[in-house]
Amino acid sequence: MKVLFVFGTRPEGIKMAPIIKEIEKRHDLESYTCVTGQHREMLDQVLEIFDIKPDYDLNIFKKGQSLTDVTTKTLLGLEDILEELKPDILMVQGDTTTVFAAALAAFYKKIKIGHVEAGLRSGNLYSPYPEEANRKLTGVLANYHFAPTESNRENLLKEGYDDKNIFITGNTVIDALKYSVKEDFVFDDEILNNLDYNKEVVLLTAHRRENWGEPMENIFSAIRRVILERENVEIVFPIHLNPIVRSTAKKYFSDLDRVHLIEPLSYMPFSNLMARVKFVVTDSGGVQEEAPALGKPVLVLRNETERMEGVEAKTAKLVGTNSQDVYDSIINLLDDKNLYEKMSKAINPYGDGHAAKKIVNILEGMD
Ligand code: UD1
Ligand code: UDP
Numbered sequence: 001m002k003v004l005f006v007f008g009t010r011p012e013g014i015k016m017a018p019i020i021k022e023i024e025k026r027h028d029l030e031s032y033t034c035v036t037g038q039h040r041e042m043l044d045q046v047l048e049i050f051d052i053k054p055d056y057d058l059n060i061f062k063k064g065q066s067l068t069d070v071t072t073k074t075l076l077g078l079e080d081i082l083e084e085l086k087p088d089i090l091m092v093q094g095d096t097t098t099v100f101a102a103a104l105a106a107f108y109k110k111i112k113i114g115h116v117e118a119g120l121r122s123g124n125l126y127s128p129y130p131e132e133a134n135r136k137l138t139g140v141l142a143n144y145h146f147a148p149t150e151s152n153r154e155n156l157l158k159e160g161y162d163d164k165n166i167f168i169t170g171n172t173v174i175d176a177l178k179y180s181v182k183e184d185f186v187f188d189d190e191i192l193n194n195l196d197y198n199k200e201v202v203l204l205t206a207h208r209r210e211n212w213g214e215p216m217e218n219i220f221s222a223i224r225r226v227i228l229e230r231e232n233v234e235i236v237f238p239i240h241l242n243p244i245v246r247s248t249a250k251k252y253f254s255d256l257d258r259v260h261l262i263e264p265l266s267y268m269p270f271s272n273l274m275a276r277v278k279f280v281v282t283d284s285g286g287v288q289e290e291a292p293a294l295g296k297p298v299l300v301l302r303n304e305t306e307r308m309e310g311v312e313a314k315t316a317k318l319v320g321t322n323s324q325d326v327y328d329s330i331i332n333l334l335d336d337k338n339l340y341e342k343m344s345k346a347i348n349p350y351g352d353g354h355a356a357k358k359i360v361n362i363l364e365g366m367d
Contacts, residue, residue: 002030003363004087006078008038008060008070008098011286013046014267015117016093018175018356020052026360034081036074036098037061042241045266049180056081064243067097067130074101075108082109089114089363092138093172095131095285103141113138116359117171118145119152120306127304128285129210135306146359148350149309169358170351173289177271178353181294185272191260192236192269197276200233200334206249206301207240208283215321216245219301220252222326223281227256230334235259236273279333279343281326288316289350297343299329309349314342 003023007016013035023031034056035043047054058077060070074097082090082105090106092099093116106113115138122132136159139145145161147153148171156166187193195201204223206216227233239249239261253259265273271290274280280291283301291298292315299319300311310316319329333340 001028001089001363001366002032002085002087003089003091004032004034004082004085005091006034006036006098006102007093008036008043008074008102009096010039010042010046010264011284012093012096012098013043013050013052014176014286015172016091017046017050017052018172018179019091019093019116019359021050022356022360023363026364029360029363032056032085032087034058034078036070036077036102038070038074038096038098039241042264045264049267070097071101074098075105078102078105079108082106082111087111089144089366091116093117095120095128095135095138097130097134100134100137103138107141112144113142114144114146114359114363115139115142116146116169117148118142119147119154119156119166121152121155122304122306124304127210127302128208128306131285132306144362146355146362148355151309167358167362169362170353170355171289172351172355172359173286174293174348174351174353175356176267177290177293180268180271181275182272185268187269187272189262189265189269191262192273195234195236195260197278199278200230201277202233202235202330203274203277203280203282204235204237205240205280205282205284205287206237207242207245208302211283211301211321212244212248215301216248217252218321218323219326220248222323222330223259224252224256225323225327226330226334227258230331233258233334236262236277238262238265238270240264279340281330292316292347293350295344295346297333297340299326299333301326307350310347313345313347313349315345315347317343 040061060073279297
């Protein structure tokens with residue numbers, strides 16, 4: 001059986017890597033990797049960490065390109081590759097535009113599709129945007145749905161998918177985390193090595209499209225207020241390469257010494273940083289899954305999330321993007337020791353670290 005993995009962005013790469021590494025150990029499956037290059041530097045960091053050398057690179061990256069550009073370039077780029085390679089199954093992971101476009105390209109060639117991280121739903125088509133739509137559209141086209149959790153499976157059942165095509169596997173992000181986080185990890189970056197992690201060090205990430213503009217301004221002004229009021233707090237913010245995020249971050253933080261604006265971190269330093277900070281403030285999907293596994297409270301800068309497991313386990317809190325709410329939630333977590341203890345318990349609702357093995361076993365068992 002010939003399996004083609006297609007991915008294009010940082011989080012897809014991190015979550016697909018454990019499956020690619022696992023499949024390389026199995027000699028009965030022939031595997032190929034194609035990156036779209038929706039991301040460039042941020043994707044290349046992942047390829048390097050996991051030592052993945054793609055068989056195909058569509059290299060579609062162009063700064064500031066639109067969703068239509070990503071979709072059409074991926075569709076066109078994959079057409080010849082699928083024609084030539086004729087894979088038995090095309091594997092996609094997650095909810096980006098690469099995922100939807102790759103699934104559509106495979107569907108047009110009547111190639112089977114496996115969707116990893118299937119069944120996540122926020123219930124709002126515009127939040128996260130366009131990811132909620134990408135997930136649903138990919139689900140419609142997919143033949144096999146690898147759902148991280150039971151509640152993801154239930155979402156798919158509610159939409160009428162056949163249970164025999166749904167497999168609960170856990171999320172491969174936990175596999176990746178187990179590979180990367182080490183107690184004796186040393187950062188290359190002196191800022192990160194020299195931070196006093198016994199103090200109030202908070203990790204911030206923000207990039208979501210629906211937060212561009214006013215919501216992001218609200219979030220950053222709340223964080224600015226915290227920094228100006230609390231001398232003990234340090235923020236580390238590896239800024240996403242999106243120019244909109246970067247200019248907003250610089251506007252609010254560039255004059256503040258205790259906000260460390262750094263370049264996007266490669267996965268090893270990023271996950272090890274997460275393991276050391278006091279808590280995490282983020283609108284990221286993957287970070288919402290990783291922080292609870294590391295016992296780090298996570299304040300989620302969104303109005304709704306498709307990852308409710310962490311919220312239900314009370315290690316994650318949905319804060320939204322209202323400035324006062326963001327400010328209050330951070331201050332509460334800094335001041336209320338009981339709340340902090342309750343939110344710091346390590347839980348793993350997203351998997352046990354063996355998701356990749358389970359997925360490859362299922363692929364091996366297919367006709
Ligand atoms: C994309 C995904 C989002 C995912 C995120 C992970 C879509 C629509 N969005 O959002 O679901 O959560 O990746 O990070 O699929 N850029 C670079 N270099 C890079 C990457 C990005 O310069 O390596 C800049 C470019 O100007 C690019 C912009 O960031 O145009 C936005 O990139 P894009 O892939 O369109 O969307 P993201 O916001 O990264
Ligand atoms: N991440 C990273 N470096 C960073 C920020 C995040 O390696 O500077 C990792 C993080 O550990 C997680 C993934 O990137 O696995 C999340 O990616 P992102 O937030 O860009 O996308 P999302 O998960 O929201 O789609």
